[in-house]
Amino acid sequence: MQRLMHYIHGQWCPPASGEFLPVVEPATGEVYAEVGAGSSADVEAAVQAAQAAFPAWASMSVRQRAHYLLRIAEGIEARLALWAEAESRDTGKPLSLAQQVDIPRAALNFEFFATAIMQMASESYQTGTQAINYVLRQPLGVVACISPWNLPLYLFTWKIAPALAAGNCVVAKPSELTPMTATLLAGLCQEVGLPPGVLNIVHGTGSDVGEPMVVHPQVKAVSFTGGTRTGSRIAALAAPQFKKLSLELGGKNPTIVFADANYEQALEMSVRAAFRNQGEICLCGSRLLVEASLYERFKTDFVKKVQGLRVGDPLDPATDLGALISDAHRQKVLSYVALAKEEGGRILTGGKALELPGRCAHGYFMEPTVIEGLDAHCRTNQEEIFGPVVTLIPFNTEEEAIYIANATPYGLSASVWTQNLARAHRVAAAIEAGIVWVNTWMLRDLRTPFGGVKASGVGREGGFEALRFFTEPKNVCISYE
Numbered sequence: 001m002q003r004l005m006h007y008i009h010g011q012w013c014p015p016a017s018g019e020f021l022p023v024v025e026p027a028t029g030e031v032y033a034e035v036g037a038g039s040s041a042d043v044e045a046a047v048q049a050a051q052a053a054f055p056a057w058a059s060m061s062v063r064q065r066a067h068y069l070l071r072i073a074e075g076i077e078a079r080l081a082l083w084a085e086a087e088s089r090d091t092g093k094p095l096s097l098a099q100q101v102d103i104p105r106a107a108l109n110f111e112f113f114a115t116a117i118m119q120m121a122s123e124s125y126q127t128g129t130q131a132i133n134y135v136l137r138q139p140l141g142v143v144a145c146i147s148p149w150n151l152p153l154y155l156f157t158w159k160i161a162p163a164l165a166a167g168n169c170v171v172a173k174p175s176e177l178t179p180m181t182a183t184l185l186a187g188l189c190q191e192v193g194l195p196p197g198v199l200n201i202v203h204g205t206g207s208d209v210g211e212p213m214v215v216h217p218q219v220k221a222v223s224f225t226g227g228t229r230t231g232s233r234i235a236a237l238a239a240p241q242f243k244k245l246s247l248e249l250g251g252k253n254p255t256i257v258f259a260d261a262n263y264e265q266a267l268e269m270s271v272r273a274a275f276r277n278q279g280e281i282c283l284c285g286s287r288l289l290v291e292a293s294l295y296e297r298f299k300t301d302f303v304k305k306v307q308g309l310r311v312g313d314p315l316d317p318a319t320d321l322g323a324l325i326s327d328a329h330r331q332k333v334l335s336y337v338a339l340a341k342e343e344g345g346r347i348l349t350g351g352k353a354l355e356l357p358g359r360c361a362h363g364y365f366m367e368p369t370v371i372e373g374l375d376a377h378c379r380t381n382q383e384e385i386f387g388p389v390v391t392l393i394p395f396n397t398e399e400e401a402i403y404i405a406n407a408t409p410y411g412l413s414a415s416v417w418t419q420n421l422a423r424a425h426r427v428a429a430a431i432e433a434g435i436v437w438v439n440t441w442m443l444r445d446l447r448t449p450f451g452g453v454k455a456s457g458v459g460r461e462g463g464f465e466a467l468r469f470f471t472e473p474k475n476v477c478i479s480y481e
């Protein structure tokens, strides 16, 4: 069985503990590889490798650094087919999604930040005739990147690429549930000759590897994507050392459909927003708010479309939803369906685990689920479920829609459907979220600020925001005298 090692100082390293964790294929429930069970000893080795590599990496020209990143981007593109298979196998997501979204975006992340760093400038301020100030943007040193299992390489590279472009050296940890593509990336970095120590990957759990990374005194910043509870723990651990933190956390995002929306588009995209990647994307629209005058018609058509979604083998090109990441996660999602019933919800379709025939008989599949009849403040409508479950909520007025949209602890994204331009502007401004889409969902431009408010996180990723996060501004004031 394949054993995935750490990548430290440009070398494959076994875990200091000598122990390995099983890697399970969610579509079959079978263990198909093992990954190093890292510990603080491995983190220490990775941090020292990164620290040693930092002076040379930071003093390279941006063009030289960009050159390495572009070679990595090209390498990912050249391996798209194989890496998409690996990502699909590791996560249970449809292969078609990994081919069209995950792996292309990972390549784009490197290409984007390679070119962005070439365009980045810093400010200068003239103080009358007395002085000129200019701002140096200096890399931080060693930074930690911790990513989740839902979009493994996509989010891993979304952090690593800007950190490296800005001149930092990285210690990174993919989710222990999905370590495969991060390991493939390490091999590619070795192949393109990325200097040893510039990128180090330590595998293992959050408590054994993530926490030692966060508290390590030589780690100057932590970029994390994952659950809100974990983000809160990381913030508490990092606070005594005043580390820079970028936390991209959960969401309970509203899709808001007004009666004046383009009906067909709103219908199709609200299904996609709820169920893409089995609902395991922090941006998924898990609360579907529909104007009361449209509600019954929209509900009927929405449920019909959801019943037409195909849950199946991720390798089948006709599959819309693959397996959930783990049996434990599926149990958690199903427990929310049970909770919804207790809270008075009606299951309009779905609600059960699914047993597929053949090679996927023991996979972690679940029916796409639509629930109505719940109060906006009940737990089902307040807590992140992170699975193929959407609740329908009718509203009567624009004010009520905004009220319900904002009535959760989260504030990541929203998708608003209306053809009334003035309303679109009003609602977008009033929603408490870092990202509002109007008449679309998850349309991404990598230059835009990405992140959430309230319990959805702190800071912004994307574009120059990410490059600013991974640098420290230093003002230099020079007198003309």
Ligand SMILES: NC(=O)C1=CN([C@@H]2O[C@H](COP(=O)(O)OP(=O)(O)OC[C@H]3O[C@@H](n4cnc5c(N)ncnc54)[C@H](O)[C@@H]3O)[C@@H](O)[C@H]2O)C=CC1
Pocket: 146, 147, 148, 149, 150, 173, 174, 175, 176, 204, 205, 206, 207, 209, 210, 211, 214, 225, 226, 227, 228, 230, 231, 233, 234, 248, 249, 250, 251, 281, 282, 329, 332, 384, 385, 386
């Ligand atoms: N992008 C998102 O918004 C995501 C949200 N979630 C939410 O979080 C819930 C729990 O899922 P998990 O797999 O447990 O996600 P998680 O937030 O625990 O895991 C994300 C990453 O953080 C690491 N990690 C865990 N505990 C840590 C700690 N104390 N210090 C440092 N790193 C740590 C994990 O090993 C993984 O690499 C999900 O049910 C879902 O609701 C999960 C994954 C992604």
Ligand SMILES: O=C(O)/C=C/C=C(\O)C(=O)O
Pocket: 148, 150, 151, 155, 158, 225, 226, 248, 280, 281, 282, 283, 444, 450
């Ligand atoms: O950057 C994007 O396009 C999407 C990011 C998605 C997440 O951060 C997530 O699902 O956790």
